[in-house]
Amino acid sequence: xxxxxxxxxxxxGDTYVVPGLTNAGYLDxxxxxxxxxxxxxxxxxxxxxxxxxxxxxxxSIAHVLRDAGARVLAARDDAALVENPDINIRGMFSWAxxxxxxxxxxxxxxxxxxxxxxxxxxxxxxxxIALPGHTLGHHGFLTRDxxxxxxxxxxxxxxxxxxxxPYAIDPGMVAASLGTIAAxxxxxxxxxxGRPVTRDEAPRHVDFHLGQVKAIxxxxxxxxxxxxxxxxxxxxxxxxxxxxxxxxxxxxxVTTVKGYLGELLGRGAIEFYVHEHAGWWRTLA
Ligand SMILES: [Zn+2]
Numbered sequence: 001x002x003x004x005x006x007x008x009x010x011x012x013g014d015t016y017v018v019p020g021l022t023n024a025g026y027l028d029x030x031x032x033x034x035x036x037x038x039x040x041x042x043x044x045x046x047x048x049x050x051x052x053x054x055x056x057x058x059x060s061i062a063h064v065l066r067d068a069g070a071r072v073l074a075a076r077d078d079a080a081l082v083e084n085p086d087i088n089i090r091g092m093f094s095w096a097x098x099x100x101x102x103x104x105x106x107x108x109x110x111x112x113x114x115x116x117x118x119x120x121x122x123x124x125x126x127x128x129i130a131l132p133g134h135t136l137g138h139h140g141f142l143t144r145d146x147x148x149x150x151x152x153x154x155x156x157x158x159x160x161x162x163x164x165x166p167y168a169i170d171p172g173m174v175a176a177s178l179g180t181i182a183a184x185x186x187x188x189x190x191x192x193x194g195r196p197v198t199r200d201e202a203p204r205h206v207d208f209h210l211g212q213v214k215a216i217x218x219x220x221x222x223x224x225x226x227x228x229x230x231x232x233x234x235x236x237x238x239x240x241x242x243x244x245x246x247x248x249x250x251x252x253x254v255t256t257v258k259g260y261l262g263e264l265l266g267r268g269a270i271e272f273y274v275h276e277h278a279g280w281w282r283t284l285a
Contacts, residue, residue: 005040012145015143021035023191027125029045032052049062054085073114142184152167170263171263174209217264271284
């Protein structure tokens with residue numbers, strides 16, 4: 001019987017990283033997210049599967065592992081997204097019915113029943129740490145070996161080239177969660193996308209991410225000086241950040257830019273008004 005998923009590499013103690021498009025974790029029968037590769041888990045003992053958040057690339061084969069006997073746990077705020085991934089697509093389109101071709105692959109997934117909430121966690125193998133902002137219920141996990149799996153709460157500096165506007169529903173929460181990561185005692189930090197980094201290397205990436213959040217805010221404040229509609233604000237940020245021009249990138253940007261607009265509005269840095277039946281945003285002097 002294999003002791004850990006195929007191709008997994010041991011980082012510290014009993015904690016393994018299972019590499020994939022989405023990195024997963026494994027420790028002594030506890031899985032943290034999944035890769036997309038069912039074969040890698042065949043015969044591996046897995047009693048519990050903890051999901052960082054309700055985006056389909058993080059629980060792609062959870063239904064298979066649950067059928068094989070694992071208990072699936074997710075945060076209260078994200079559990080519905082795991083059980084019904086279509087909610088993400090509906091949310092993206094303001095709950096109206098979207099058509100199939102406009103939806104991003106990342107949000108389409110196989111539903112998986114959730115057996116319990118991270119809020120009721122009682123497992124010495126790891127500790128869930130709330131890291132909201134990418135989604136409301138996003139959590140990281142710190143294993144007993146000092147390995148912190150951060151899901152999508154941290155993007156390494158080298159990833160920003162590829163993802164110049166990472167999905168975020170609440171940049172204020174993203175920044176606070178980066179502070180939580182920086183303050184968590186650990187030996188390794190493992191983001192879901194990218195490579196594991198050592199504790200010493202982590203602050204540089206946290207600071208870079210914080211700097212990018214700041215830069216996007218500054219960009220918006222500048223772009224909104226004479227007022228822009230929501231649609232224009234999305235186009236402005238997308239163009240200036242160098243996003244690819246396609247439907248998937250557009251719809252992700254709509255949510256993320258609205259996240260920034262809401263943050264700046266809440267801080268009193270911009271105003272919102274309706275003019276000629278369009279929503280406008282303008283920087284306050
Ligand atoms: Zn995600």
